[in-house]
Amino acid sequence: MERKLEAKKKKKEREEGRGKPPLSKAELLRLQALSAIPLKELKIHLVKVKSNGRQTFIASEIEQKRIPLKDISIKNTAAEIIEACKGATVKGKFHESYLLPALSIKPVLNAESPIPREKLNPPTPSIYLESKRDAFSPVLLQFCTDPKNPVTVIRGLAGSLRLNLGLFSTKSLVEANGEHAVEVRTQVQQRADENWNHAGSAQTWPCESSRSHTTIAKYAQYQASSFQESLQVSDQKATGKIIKFGTNIDLSDPKRWKPQLQELLKLPVFMRVSSSDNMLSHVGHTILGMNTVQLYMKVPGSRTPGHQENNNFCSVNINIGPGDCEWFAVHEHYWEAISDFCEKHGVDYLTGSWWPVLEDLYQANIPVYRFIQRPGDLVWINAGTVHWVQAVGWCNNIAWNVGPLNSYQYQLALERFEWNEVKKVKSIVPMIHVSWNVARTIKITDPNTYKMIRHCLLQSMKHIQILRDQLTAGGKKIFYQSRVKDEPAYYCNECDVEVFDLLFVTSESGSRKTYVVHCEDCARQNSPSLSGVVVLEQYRVEELMSTYDNFSLVR
Numbered sequence: 001m002e003r004k005l006e007a008k009k010k011k012k013e014r015e016e017g018r019g020k021p022p023l024s025k026a027e028l029l030r031l032q033a034l035s036a037i038p039l040k041e042l043k044i045h046l047v048k049v050k051s052n053g054r055q056t057f058i059a060s061e062i063e064q065k066r067i068p069l070k071d072i073s074i075k076n077t078a079a080e081i082i083e084a085c086k087g088a089t090v091k092g093k094f095h096e097s098y099l100l101p102a103l104s105i106k107p108v109l110n111a112e113s114p115i116p117r118e119k120l121n122p123p124t125p126s127i128y129l130e131s132k133r134d135a136f137s138p139v140l141l142q143f144c145t146d147p148k149n150p151v152t153v154i155r156g157l158a159g160s161l162r163l164n165l166g167l168f169s170t171k172s173l174v175e176a177n178g179e180h181a182v183e184v185r186t187q188v189q190q191r192a193d194e195n196w197n198h199a200g201s202a203q204t205w206p207c208e209s210s211r212s213h214t215t216i217a218k219y220a221q222y223q224a225s226s227f228q229e230s231l232q233v234s235d236q237k238a239t240g241k242i243i244k245f246g247t248n249i250d251l252s253d254p255k256r257w258k259p260q261l262q263e264l265l266k267l268p269v270f271m272r273v274s275s276s277d278n279m280l281s282h283v284g285h286t287i288l289g290m291n292t293v294q295l296y297m298k299v300p301g302s303r304t305p306g307h308q309e310n311n312n313f314c315s316v317n318i319n320i321g322p323g324d325c326e327w328f329a330v331h332e333h334y335w336e337a338i339s340d341f342c343e344k345h346g347v348d349y350l351t352g353s354w355w356p357v358l359e360d361l362y363q364a365n366i367p368v369y370r371f372i373q374r375p376g377d378l379v380w381i382n383a384g385t386v387h388w389v390q391a392v393g394w395c396n397n398i399a400w401n402v403g404p405l406n407s408y409q410y411q412l413a414l415e416r417f418e419w420n421e422v423k424k425v426k427s428i429v430p431m432i433h434v435s436w437n438v439a440r441t442i443k444i445t446d447p448n449t450y451k452m453i454r455h456c457l458l459q460s461m462k463h464i465q466i467l468r469d470q471l472t473a474g475g476k477k478i479f480y481q482s483r484v485k486d487e488p489a490y491y492c493n494e495c496d497v498e499v500f501d502l503l504f505v506t507s508e509s510g511s512r513k514t515y516v517v518h519c520e521d522c523a524r525q526n527s528p529s530l531s532g533v534v535v536l537e538q539y540r541v542e543e544l545m546s547t548y549d550n551f552s553l554v555r
């Protein structure tokens with residue numbers, strides 16, 4: 001018995017390489033030399049063939065050719081991309097755009113210069129629906145999302161669809177949730193086409209307003225008394241008055257606002273708050289005011305300053321009434337010119353409050369769409385359209401964003417994603433996270449949209465693989481931690497850039513231990529060697545590879 005055990009032990013030692021006599025110096029050198037030779041393998045592909053009715057195999061050698069990283073395109077497989085990354089020597093930070101200029105699909109706009117004055121005031125595309133059925137026609141979606149149409153008004157849509165807008169009247173809102181929070185902007189009432197400086201001596205772009213908070217019930221009282229007052233004052237077009245605008249009222253809670261939100265399901269699918277072809281329905285979490293409804297309560301003169309929507313997404317706005325709103329809109333093509341005006345006037349284009357001086361725009365050859373939105377009218381703001389709005393009467397509006405999956409929307413969203421990074425402004429839509437989610441779940445039928453998304457995934461994979469290799473080469477361990485349900489996308493604590501897949505995490509030891517996510521740059525800024533930083537990986541490389549390889553154009 002004991003002998004047997006001894007024999008077993010010997011065998012085990014042999015297997016583990018222990019118990020062997022020590023290697024001679026010569027043998028050791030030979031082994032070292034062997035290990036210095038890079039391991040090569042030759043892939044052999046067995047091909048089944050039939051010859052004379054008998055099955056045989058022929059072996060075909062597949063030469064291992066590594067494609068240089070610069071030659072990698074969306075035509076390559078995920079394995080080829082990863083191989084190319086491993087073969088590339090990237091010194092320092094790898095930073096390439098997620099967009100490919102060759103894939104751009106922006107429309108070529110009227111190159112007339114100068115544009116004659118009458119064309120600087122183009123008529124706003126207004127759609128009158130003949131029947132309820134027309135609202136659900138694919139032609140309407142096509143028209144609204146056409147890159148040449150910055151804005152579309154669908155006249156009387158609420159009436160055509162028999163929407164009960166009364167659910168959003170001030171009376172109903174007070175009855176439903178009177179104590180609900182309202183953000184208030186205090187502003188100076190002015191004519192819609194004017195914006196005076198504080199001294200009242202000249203027109204200008206900045207239009208700061210102070211912020212405070214109240215409740216729906218209290219704002220309702222203010223709105224009603226403002227209306228009563230106007231009946232007594234003979235001068236209807238009072239200007240210079242201090243007014244309050246009730247804004248960004250959150251209607252996201254499905255229990256609290258059930259009848260209201262249910263009513264909006266009567267809208268055509270592409271306009272709904274949530275739908276499968278809406279990129280915002282693939283974020284995986286709530287983005288208040290974007291994939292949820294917001295309400296605005298207004299008195300005459302209430303101003304929504306100039307802006308493009310977050311990440312250039314489309315927006316839907318319905319006027320509940322009883323009063324009208326006046327809108328101004330400019331095609332995305334001109335946003336940089338408008339941004340330059342803002343800079344000249346010392347107001348930040350992306351984060352500041354500004355009201356364009358119309359004459360400045362005309363002088364700069366920029367066409368401005370201007371129109372009245374009456375109760376029941378739905379305004380569709382196409383991707384990237386710059387717009388600003390002023391209430392003409394007493395009214396409420398509801399609004400939200402949508403991201404129809406087309407190439408124009410996708411391109412503009414990514415462009416703004418990258419511009420935000422340059423300007424250190426947070427991209428409210430985490431586009432890399434959304435792109436992978438879309439690739440995983442949606443069948444894309446449009447070739448341009450498909451190519452753009454695939455290119456973004458390719459770039460994302462390159463970033464991840466190169467960063468992985470750099471970290472590993474530097475001896476930094478990467479810990480896999482799978483994502484959990486409803487886990488949000490991550491942003492860098494310092495610079496607000498989206499951090500996808502590879503998270504640089506530090507723990508703040510305060511009263512409660514919290515974890516903070518950083519991007520690589522900011523993590524290294526605090527700790528060049530990344531000591532005290534844990535690198536977490538949220539997806540296995542194989543997972544991303546299979547998503548990439550399975551993402552295909554559906555015809």
Ligand SMILES: [Zn+2]
Pocket residue numbers: 492493494495496497518519520521522523
């Ligand atoms: Zn950062």
